[in-house]
Amino acid sequence: MSEVRVRFAPSPTGFFHIGSARTALFNWLYARHTGGRFILRIEDTDKERNTEEALRVLIDGMRWLGLDWDEGPEVGGDYGPYFQSERQKIYDEYLQRLVGAGRTYEKDGAIWFQLEGERYTEYDDYKKAEIEKVRAAPVVIDDAVRGRVERAEERDFVLVRADGSPVFHFVNVVDDIAMGITHVIRGEDHLSNTSKHVELFRALEVEPPIFAHIPLILKESGPGKMSKRDAGALIDNYEERGFLPAAVRNYIALLGWNPKDDREKLDIDEIIDLFDFPGINKGNARFDERKLSALNAEYLRELNLESFAFLVRPRLHLAGLVAEDVDEDYLQAVLRLCQPKARSLDDLAELCDYFFSDTYTMDAKQGEKLEKKGDPKALLGEILPLLEALDSFDAGSLQSMLEAHAVVKEQKIFAYFPALRYAVSGRAGGPDLLPLLAVLGSDRVLARIQAFIA
RNA sequence: GUCCCGUUCGUCUAGCCAGGUCUAGGACACCGGGUUUUCAUCCCGGCAACAGGGGUUCGAAUCCCCUACGGGAUGCCA
Numbered sequence A: 001m002s003e004v005r006v007r008f009a010p011s012p013t014g015f016f017h018i019g020s021a022r023t024a025l026f027n028w029l030y031a032r033h034t035g036g037r038f039i040l041r042i043e044d045t046d047k048e049r050n051t052e053e054a055l056r057v058l059i060d061g062m063r064w065l066g067l068d069w070d071e072g073p074e075v076g077g078d079y080g081p082y083f084q085s086e087r088q089k090i091y092d093e094y095l096q097r098l099v100g101a102g103r104t105y106e107k108d109g110a111i112w113f114q115l116e117g118e119r120y121t122e123y124d125d126y127k128k129a130e131i132e133k134v135r136a137a138p139v140v141i142d143d144a145v146r147g148r149v150e151r152a153e154e155r156d157f158v159l160v161r162a163d164g165s166p167v168f169h170f171v172n173v174v175d176d177i178a179m180g181i182t183h184v185i186r187g188e189d190h191l192s193n194t195s196k197h198v199e200l201f202r203a204l205e206v207e208p209p210i211f212a213h214i215p216l217i218l219k220e221s222g223p224g225k226m227s228k229r230d231a232g233a234l235i236d237n238y239e240e241r242g243f244l245p246a247a248v249r250n251y252i253a254l255l256g257w258n259p260k261d262d263r264e265k266l267d268i269d270e271i272i273d274l275f276d277f278p279g280i281n282k283g284n285a286r287f288d289e290r291k292l293s294a295l296n297a298e299y300l301r302e303l304n305l306e307s308f309a310f311l312v313r314p315r316l317h318l319a320g321l322v323a324e325d326v327d328e329d330y331l332q333a334v335l336r337l338c339q340p341k342a343r344s345l346d347d348l349a350e351l352c353d354y355f356f357s358d359t360y361t362m363d364a365k366q367g368e369k370l371e372k373k374g375d376p377k378a379l380l381g382e383i384l385p386l387l388e389a390l391d392s393f394d395a396g397s398l399q400s401m402l403e404a405h406a407v408v409k410e411q412k413i414f415a416y417f418p419a420l421r422y423a424v425s426g427r428a429g430g431p432d433l434l435p436l437l438a439v440l441g442s443d444r445v446l447a448r449i450q451a452f453i454a
Numbered sequence B: 001g002u003c004c005c006g007u008u009c010g011u012c013u014a015g016c017c018a019g020g021u022c023u024a025g026g027a028c029a030c031c032g033g034g035u036u037u038u039c040a041u042c043c044c045g046g047c048a049a050c051a052g053g054g055g056u057u058c059g060a061a062u063c064c065c066c067u068a069c070g071g072g073a074u075g076c077c078a
Helices: A018-034 A051-064 A088-100 A168-178 A194-203 A235-240 A245-253 A268-274 A289-302 A305-318 A328-341 A348-355 A364-373 A376-389 A395-409 A413-425 A433-440 A442-453
Strands: A005-008 A037-040 A104-107 A110-113 A118-124 A129-135 A139-143 A147-151 A157-160 A183-187 A210-214
Touching (some): A018 A037, A018 A210, A018 A268, A051 A235, A088 A104, A110 A194, A139 A194, A147 A194, A235 A245, A245 A268, A245 A289, A289 A328, A305 A348, A376 A395, A376 A442, A395 A433, A413 A433
Parallel strands (some): A183 A210
Antiparallel strands (some): A104 A110
């Protein structure tokens, strides 16, 4: 059998949304699974959009998700050009074949495709008009996901607009033929269009590819499929918010596909290995950002400290917390404490700002709570001189010092913890206190306690 | 309106093709408990579904039909 050739054929609209990304991913996975080729073809026939910038969004999004293409923009290939705007000659050629076969006619300045079959007119309730229909033989496809699907096309359709530009259905089929596409993996919204496409394949005397129509991603709440405007729909948004591409990729792979066992967190090689049409669901899937976040948090926790620091540094810099030349040892010491607490990269700056700045906010509510339980200033007043006298400011020394003091006061060591934490961080939760103090260092800790007591 | 596709916990899904092992499994979310100085993590437990009706069968989540509901298509958009 010849090599598998699949394609992702987006139109650069300036958005790269999660549904497109999932279609791209499924095509990519199938190519990688079968050892075939993944082709990126740009359907940029709409001249009005800023294709340069829009293309960037698409390409950046693909790269971010790690979906590399074997043929297409920036990499070339033997079946180019890979922009529809540059393939006019090819469309003309194929159009001539249809004209030669007597399957076209002109009407209102446009070129139409003529179906074969008995013609009749009928009132169409949707069009609210009397229109010509054709009793064409039903097209039967053996869809790799949905099985046998039969549908008859009943109206002629436009191939080339009055302004001379070819329409989607036509160029799509021509390009798939010219590029030797063997499998068309696309959203279910194209299932009804497939009868048009198969009619064209037949008229051009080409065996149609194998179709695999994948379920749609429905919006998180409300009716309908996900669109650009829905929350969480855009891929670049996840990049901005500090989601890990591996997590996003893993999550969208699970939207409409699953490995048939109970595993959900899978690395990409496993997904490639397991991915195939029988694992694809028929029913549409509803997007759930909480599940994505949970998966992302899981990936985040598994990162080694160096990688984690690498990802976090620019975000802290952006938040104005660290300089470009931040001390790497200090940064890593902080992150060693904060990484286990992080649920996303996005909230990390908030989580650990007090390590880098003295202008962190004091949580007033927690302050009140603390007051009710005891006198934090008095407690801190007791241990401040001891802290000042400490010659080694590490977790072990802090612990022995506090324990010794607690014994004298007939207290538990933990009696001092909440006040200490609040004074140095302004909040009630966070990393383990003693290591936190050690990393923060005696200068900062003492200054903050003094300020708190004053 | 017509045509096409679908329907298992709130959500993603396993099971369906090859009917019995399903008192329907896992995950997210939620709720409780444990661990922890705290928060997060982690561990334990709980909640919760075969859309409805008819068949076929000794037996149906699984096969067939109908209905309902959901989604899509019906553009000189892609």
